[in-house]
Amino acid sequence: MTDNPNNNGNGYHRFHIVAERAPDVEKWPSRFNVRVRRSGLAKLIIKELLHYGPRNKDVILSRPCLYGVFSGPVGGFMPRDQHCVGCLRCTTEFPDFVRVSHNPERRKLGDSFFDFRVVDSVTYEAESGLIPVKGAGYRGKFGGEGWDGMWTDMSEIVRPTRDGIHGREFISTVVDIGARPNFLMFDEEGRSVGRTPHVFQIPLPLLFDVLPKSAASERTWRITARAATELGTLAVIPIGAVLQYNLESDHVAPLVRPGEKDALPVLEKAPRLIEMDGWEEGLYRAIHTAFPESLVALRIPFTSGQELLKFARKGIRVFHLTADYHGRDPKGAFVLDLIRRAHKAFVEAGIRQEVTLLGSGGIIHAEHVPKAILCGLDAVALDTAALVALQARFHGECRDRETSRFSLPRKLTLAWGAQRLVNLAASWRDQLLEIMGAMGLREVRRLRGEMGRAMFMEDLEREAFAGVNGYEPGR
Amino acid sequence: MSLADKSVFELIVEKHTANLHAGFRRWSEEMGAPPPALGDYRWTDDLILSTWYQAAHGHPPQDRLEYRVGRSGGGFDVLDFNFLPESQWLPENTEIDLSLPLNRRGDHLEKISIPLPIYGGGMSYGSVSEQVMLSRARNAAHWGTFTSTGEGGYPRSLTEYKDNVITQVATGMFGVREETIQNARIVEFKYAQGAKPGLGGHLLGDKATQTVSEIRESVPWVSLFSPFPFHSVYSVEDHRKHVDWIKQTNPRALVSVKVSTPTDVDMVAVGSYFAGAHIVHLDGSYGGTGAAPEIAKKNIAMPIEFAIPRVHRYLLSEEIRDRVTVMASGGIRTAWDIAKVIALGADGAVIGTSELVAMGCTRCSNCERGRGCPFGLTTTDPLLSQFVQPDWGAERLNNLYTSYATQLKDILRRLGLRSIAELRGRPDLLKYVG
Incomplete structure (x- = not known):
């Protein structure tokens, strides 16, 4: 699905996602x-x-x-x-x-965080692969907490043209996953010495996160694996499922939990990325020993900067930071602030360029991707949005990966499911291009942590309403 | 003409037009509750119905409907006026001046003044019907204010109202001709628009009919994107060259520059002034009437409530505030919003959506779907567009403007001010009610 006519025969291949209509397989209640x-x-x-x-x-x-x-x-x-x-x-x-x-x-579709409006949007995107376009201006709340209190900048003049961003001009959405030193060193003869970059690239800053228990099955694992392959990105899948369903590929990142060390040697080839579910020294060493050429991502809940730097000192260069499905950490902090905190910790330690930050939890809308990257993520792992693309129904509030209950359509097929995820990625990538086009950025790597191009409601309101009677900043 | 003399087409138009007109009245005046699915956070059911009411009567509803604010939970909806105690209000018969001068540069060009601080924003032919454009032009002529062509060319029928029509020159140059620039007393450069800041205009293929594409000099049924930005403008100096080009074509015209609201909106405004603009028109991110990617509506560029104070203060600090007119648009829905944006620092407001609502828009967002607006507004469908006849539309808008003028005067009177100019940049007259 990523084949495209822009391959000019000279080795140049322009990334393009071919979306194909994939209508709902389950009839949902009318609007x-x-x-x-x-x-x-x-x-x-x-x-x-x-x-x-x-x-x-x-x-x-x-x-x-x-x-x-x-x-x-x-x-x-x-x-x-x-x-x-x-x-x-x-x-x-x-x-x-x-x-x-x-x-x-x-209106019962989704839950209190992934509300029916977002469900409508995501299902349209998964069905069509298109950018939702409507008339009559904005209809929602003025701002609010979290993502809703953030705007992205635009540039009045210098930028790729809009007629060009989906066509003849080029905005790169390639991101590097891995470790790269802040600088390279060479000896007197020009040979590189010391650390060299250990990275691979994915063509868009989207991955598929591990599915929650209630949605995990051979079919759903195969769907995420196939979609990741077609997009050239990664799907995080538990190592047990990888082995059981023979899903090994360059586009699958096995998730290894403490206690699953023995499964490692069963893998036939070295994965590009292995996710370690929580820190365990022994497991980390075992992965390194078994697959020295693989990158190891530490999957942990968002935590303090100090803690993250501690893991960086132990050698971790790829972090997959998770919030719950509503974007919260156990103390209630929202993922937007959590990302900023993590990013800042690495910036202040002077090693932000050396690490890759992946994030998931609470990123459910196309607009959240550029915002999460602006706040400091390199790439986003899709969780509930991918489930909604597959027409999953939520049963009650779904916050937690272990206990949330989702049900998937009975008619779910591999081809349909993979196409829905590809379509969702196509739509979200195109919307990312819109945002970057408006900002005048030609590369998503330059969007990362570009906080000067973000605007926050609290700051704007403080400035604009200074002098208005009764206005108290931060109230 | 008897029933037998009318064609089926005419009878269908007549039937639905009559039903719609009756429906607007009944829902806004007689029915006990609003249509259950009407409205959203910004344009609530009450705001839509009260706009219909004003368009019918020329004054706001006396009870039941909230006609001043929406329920968006921010911006204009958390601001109110800090009115004087009633004993200090100006008497009802006080002469209140709502006029707004548009040329403050002190140059030799026409000193255009409009009698109330409002004009109509750009809505292109194609995105709206010719009947809607004519309705707006007639109302603008009646009030001595303006409406803008938007970027879709200049239907010949508008020429009669050319003294009240702003010719817009945008990046696609659709329908821009020497004579349409020469027609205008004001020429507006559109750099960006709030509905889709930084993304350029977008007319979906279904709406690019034969007639629309003839005026736009494009191919029928093909979506039209206005490229972004002006490919020839990479600096204030380049912008100056654009202004010079307009002045060469029409030496009489005032120049308005329409921009969106990036973080450096203050610098953009100052740059526009130094490039020769008479009017800096800031279009905030929550407005817009045309098709736009949903992601662009909420997320790109700041709302107008935040942009205006920033620009006002910067122009003051540059000591050029009184040499340029700042017009605000983008989510200005009511007379109260107009007064609030002026208190925040604008000179006046440009409105679009509220005009469409006055002519029957329910803000259903289906403007882009199939044949276009089912109420005949944002469509060029031959049947649907007949639902809005220019005389009826102009009358609705005239009533809306009358209501706005009355409310603005009343607000000023309760603040103890005798002119709209005195309200500009007075956040101390506002209060935060969030």
Whole structure:
């Protein structure tokens, strides 16, 4: 799916994700309920028959819907809710007997963090691979906490052109995973001495995180593995599943838990990246011994800068920092602040260029990716967003990887599932390009930690509302 | 004309137009509760219905509907006015001056002044119907203010109102011709727009009909992106050359520069002034009427409430505040928003969405879908666009402007001010109610 016509035959291959429509396999509740009082409609038809006469059948049958809600065999008597887009023309024209309301069943999709609006967005992206485009301006809350209190900058003049960013001009979304020294050293004869970069590249700053227990199955592991392969990125999959379902590839990062040391030798080849689930000295050594050429990522919950630097001193150069599915750490801090704290710790220690920070938890919307990178991540591992792309239903509040309950559609197939994830990645990458295009950045690596190009509500409000009676910063 | 003389097309238009007009009235005046699915955080059901009410009556509703603020939880919605005690209000018959001079540079060009601090923002032919453009132009002419072509060319029918139509020159140059620049008393350069800051204009293929593409000199049914940025502008000096080009084509015209709200919006405003702009038009990130990527609406560039004070203060510190007119747009929904943005530092406001709402928009966001707006606003569909007839549209807008003018005067009176100019840059007259 990443093949593309931009390969010019001279070895140049331009990364491009080919999205293909992958319609929902499970019927979800319609967005709106349309209710028509039948006696009202019958009266209207009689009235119009009398007024226009039977010769003007087309006038009488002309209904106030462009989307087919009243186009069934019995017209408005049995409205087709699933076609309703909520324009409200019908209820505007016929306030007495047509009611359009939000469907409460639709609003139950997701949970309090991954709310139904985000579900709508992600499912559209996974179905089409397109950027959601709508008219009539912004409809949401002004700002708020977390991601909603952050804006990205734009440049009035110098930038790649928008007609170009998805076509002839180039914005790179390649990121390096691994360890690179701050500088290279050479001996007198020009040979490199000391540490050299130990990195590999993925073409977009998105990975697929390990699935929660309730969604883990051979099929879902295969879906994430295939999507990662098609995108040229990585899927994090428990080593047990990797071995059991024969999923070894350059695009699978086995997740090894303490106590799973013995599984390592069973792997047939060295993975590019192995994730170690929590720090265990013995396991770290065992991985190094078994696969000296593999990179080791330490997967741990977001923690203090001091703690992170401690692991860096032990040799860890790739960190996969996790928050819960609502983007919180156990103390309630939000992932945006947690990322900034981690990034800052490495910057202040002077080794930010040497490490790679991957993050997951609470990053559920396309806009969160550039924001997370601006705050300091190198790449984002998708978790609940990937599940929603696969039309997973949430059962209750889903915060925790171990106990959250998701159910997937019965008709889930490998081809459909992989395509949905590819489409989601295509859409999110294109939206990342939009943000970077607006900022005038040509490379996602330059977006990382570029805090001067971020704006925060607290700061903007403090500046703008200085002098307004009753305004207290930070209240 | 009897029923028998009318075509099916005419009868269908007549039927739905009559139903819609009755519906706007009934929902805003008679029904006990709003349509359950109407509204959002920014444009609540009450704001939409109260705008319909104002468009019908020329004054705000007396009870029931909240016509001043939305429920977005920030920006204008957490600001209120710090009114004087009632005993200190100016008498109701006090003469209050709402006029706004647009040329403050002190040059030899026309000293255009508009009688209220509002004009209509750019909405291009193609993104809206010709009937909507005509409605706006007629209302602008009636009030002696302006409306803008947007970047879609200049339908011939607008020529009659050319003294009140701003010609927009944007990066795609769609429909920009020498005569349309020469028509205008004000020419507006659009560098960016709040709906999609930094991304350029976007007309979806479905709306690029034969007529639209003829005016835009493009290929029918092909999506049109305005390239971003102006490829010839990489500095204030380059921008100056653009201004000179306009002045060469039309030496009489005032120049407005429409930009969005990046972190350095203050520098952009100062640069625009030094490049020769009479009007700096800041378009904040929450507005816009046309199709835009959802990601761009919320996340790129700052809301206008934050940009205006920054620009106002910087222009003051550069000692050029009184030599340039600052117009604000992007999410300004009500007369109260207009007054608030002026108190934060703007001279006036540019409105777009509220004009569409006055003509029946429910803000359903389906402007880009299929045949376009089902209410006949953001569409060029031959049938749908007939729902908005220019006389009716102009009357709705006239009523809306009348209501806004009344409310602005009332706000000033309660603040003890005799002119809108006195309100500019007075955050001390606001209070935070968040």
